[in-house]
Amino acid sequence: MRIAIFQTALIWQQPENNRNLIEKYLHTCKETFDLLILPEMFTTGFTMTPSEIAESMNGITIQWLKNLAREKKIAVTGSLIIKEQEQFYNRLVFIFPNGTLEWYDKRHLFSLAGEEKVYTKGREKRIIEYKGWKICPLICYDLRFPVFSRNIESYDLLIYVANWPKPRINAWNTLLKARAIENMVYTVGVNRIGNDANQLEYTGSSQVVDYLGNEILNAQENQGVFVVEIDKENMLETRKKLNFLNDRDVFELNF
Secondary structure, three states: OEEEEEEOEOOOOOHHHHHHHHHHHHHHOOOOOOEEEOOOOOOOOOOOOOOOOOEOOOOHHHHHHHHHHHHHOOEEEEEEEEEEOOEEEEEEEEEOOOOOEEEEEOOOOOHHHOHHHHEOOOOOOOOEEEOOEEEEEEEHHHHHOHHHHOOOOOOOEEEEEOOOOHHHHHHHHHHHHHHHHHHOOEEEEEOOEEEOOOOOEEEOOOEEEOOOOOEEEEOOOOOEEEEEEOOHHHHHHHHHHHOHHHHOOOOOOOO
16 A cells, blocks of 8 residues: 655644645645545644634535545545534544545543643544555554554554654654554654744654564655555564564453
């Protein structure tokens, strides 16, 4: 499967301008791919004031994503602010090429920024199947909690979309490799660059890591679409040879 990660400087709380920016870069990308991964809150930046910019699951951005997926014949994923029944969610949506969708609500809300005071946390882990791959999609702060991402479902691809700032970028780089190694899966982290309205600086380091912790791609601080191909058969052969996942603990998550 060919994966495209889009690393960009987000325009603060301006959904239309961010959608236009994504379209601009996609039009200049000549490579083909099966899955496009966008950052966390890709329409707004990581904001704690969602009341005026939250959307519904029938809103403009969801319709835009469906049109994009159909037009490009790709799947698209990333998180945005969704309002449902007077509650706000940091919701990752996964749009299939035919326009159908699945979603995951961020489980671990970032208390350092007061995210848990504004957003409602997710209640379940989701595994999404696409082109023969079982995908586990997670969001930013989830990266710090290995039990939640533990590969008890034998999934094949782990995705983190994020707004992960420069002061803690070493943790981002280290934990992405750790999650890949311990779960024996390709692991993709898509971060942003630039500065936000809270004077936080983001330095990217969006990357793809293989099931042994080897870095396949690192976007560093560059803006654009970066494409990489991943091989499921090689991963499964390595799992079979090493048998590490056969020794994993069995447990249940309580939500």
